[in-house]
Amino acid sequence: MAVAVGTSEPTDGVLESELAPAPRAPHSSGLLRGLARLAGALSRETVCLLTAVAVTGWTPANPCAAVAITVLLQAALRTGRTTALASVPRSLVIALSALMVEAWACAPAPAPPSAAWLATGAAYTALICLVHLVRQAATHLAARRRAPREAVILSSGEHGRKLARTLLQHPEYGLKPIGLIGDGTATDGDLPLLATYSTCVKTLRQAAVRTVIVAGRPPITRATLQQIRDGGCEVLLAPAPDDLIQDFAHRPGQQLHSHPLLPMRPPAQRRPYWIVKRAADVALAGIALLLLSPLVGLCLLGARIEGGPGVLFRQQRVGMDGRFFDMLKIRTLKPASAHDSATRWTVSQARLSGPFGGFLRKTSLDELPQLWNVITGDMSIVGPRPERPYFVEQFSRQIEQYDRRHRVPVGITGWAQVHGLRGDTSIEERARLDNYYIDEWSLKLDVKIVARTVGCVLRLGGA
Numbered sequence: 001m002a003v004a005v006g007t008s009e010p011t012d013g014v015l016e017s018e019l020a021p022a023p024r025a026p027h028s029s030g031l032l033r034g035l036a037r038l039a040g041a042l043s044r045e046t047v048c049l050l051t052a053v054a055v056t057g058w059t060p061a062n063p064c065a066a067v068a069i070t071v072l073l074q075a076a077l078r079t080g081r082t083t084a085l086a087s088v089p090r091s092l093v094i095a096l097s098a099l100m101v102e103a104w105a106c107a108p109a110p111a112p113p114s115a116a117w118l119a120t121g122a123a124y125t126a127l128i129c130l131v132h133l134v135r136q137a138a139t140h141l142a143a144r145r146r147a148p149r150e151a152v153i154l155s156s157g158e159h160g161r162k163l164a165r166t167l168l169q170h171p172e173y174g175l176k177p178i179g180l181i182g183d184g185t186a187t188d189g190d191l192p193l194l195a196t197y198s199t200c201v202k203t204l205r206q207a208a209v210r211t212v213i214v215a216g217r218p219p220i221t222r223a224t225l226q227q228i229r230d231g232g233c234e235v236l237l238a239p240a241p242d243d244l245i246q247d248f249a250h251r252p253g254q255q256l257h258s259h260p261l262l263p264m265r266p267p268a269q270r271r272p273y274w275i276v277k278r279a280a281d282v283a284l285a286g287i288a289l290l291l292l293s294p295l296v297g298l299c300l301l302g303a304r305i306e307g308g309p310g311v312l313f314r315q316q317r318v319g320m321d322g323r324f325f326d327m328l329k330i331r332t333l334k335p336a337s338a339h340d341s342a343t344r345w346t347v348s349q350a351r352l353s354g355p356f357g358g359f360l361r362k363t364s365l366d367e368l369p370q371l372w373n374v375i376t377g378d379m380s381i382v383g384p385r386p387e388r389p390y391f392v393e394q395f396s397r398q399i400e401q402y403d404r405r406h407r408v409p410v411g412i413t414g415w416a417q418v419h420g421l422r423g424d425t426s427i428e429e430r431a432r433l434d435n436y437y438i439d440e441w442s443l444k445l446d447v448k449i450v451a452r453t454v455g456c457v458l459r460l461g462g463a
Helices: 027-056 063-077 084-105 114-146 158-169 197-206 222-230 274-307 338-343 355-363 370-376 389-398 402-407 427-439 443-458
Strands: 002-004 149-154 175-181 193-195 211-215 234-238 254-256 259-263 312-318 324-330 380-382 411-413
Touching: 149 158, 149 197, 158 175, 158 211, 158 254, 158 259, 175 197, 175 211, 193 197, 197 222, 222 234, 222 402, 274 324, 274 355, 274 370, 274 380, 274 443, 312 389, 324 370, 370 411, 380 443, 389 402, 402 427, 411 443
Parallel strands: 002 149, 002 211, 149 175, 149 211, 175 193, 211 234, 380 411
Antiparallel strands: 234 259, 254 259, 312 324
16 A cells, blocks of 8 residues: 655655556567567467477477477467467367378378377367466466555645645556545545544554655654654655755656655665675674684683683673663673662773773773674674663653664664764764664675774774
């Protein structure tokens, strides 16, 4: 189902091939397509007859003649589309005629037994019918795909109503508007006002809408559009004719009659190569654990000598979709109560276990055990840094969009960390950079973050 949104237009994602009506081809193009279809029909019938002959085990004296005659008869009688049932007599006549003519042509060679050529004709007929059935099924599926998708237009303003009228007048674009979303009570002909902007997310989910068109620039936030998209909707932006976004859009827009459409980017998990991210996490974390195991052992030994037993530290953190997990670290601080560990924000130098603990924190070597968290799926190598539940609850109330950091797996390093935002730094700026990373995610960006993280560690700047 599709929805159109807005009064000033950003649009998301309908392919031009799905929206634009097919232009009329010149006569030369039509002739070429006709010849191509004829060649396909001839080759299909030839394959059918050869397969039938092979299945029955009958080898005529001169099979080329039978094949040639069959192909010519099929081409002559194929004047239009027929159903599988109606094609049975025609196919049977063609098969038997071809074999009889072939037998006559092969004289004075002995004619094939009647049972053999009857069996061949029956097999050939069955194959022809099967081909027709498959073709009809494929045609039916293609027609279903071409059926107009129901859409909702997000905007009850004049631009949204114009867009709705265009879609109603041009069903060849494949979108059928079923209603408007906006403020007020305006309708356009038979299109009802389905909901207001404040209730559109709930309404679209209940109605199982699959396509939403945002017309113009309605009073709706980016986060709301992301919620609509993340709920499974295809979101398209239809800018107004005088909207400057048309001069700055890098991606080529699709055209819906006189209205350009711009697709909203899918969430990170639905983009190409997201599956590669998880595979790379497991592979790289496993290799790193093997190669760095001597270094991890030395770090654990140094922490044991300096701070005593209990060198592997577990702390509850908030991961993707708000799930809790135990994050692993090498202990660098003196033991504290469970309450202090969960709620104390700043770390004073007095709480460090010693010089070696300070070195581990400065170089981020205390984070190496988190490679195991990556293998178990609790974390990724690159992503927003996980925070303790106590502070997640606080920051989510105080900082806008903070909770949207949890749309993807948390990471050992992230876009905020390579910009120096770790420790006692701005949480608002961290949230902004983390959400930027999620919105702009790509494998190239992950590689860039990993490279910058290595540079930070080598400069003893942490990451």
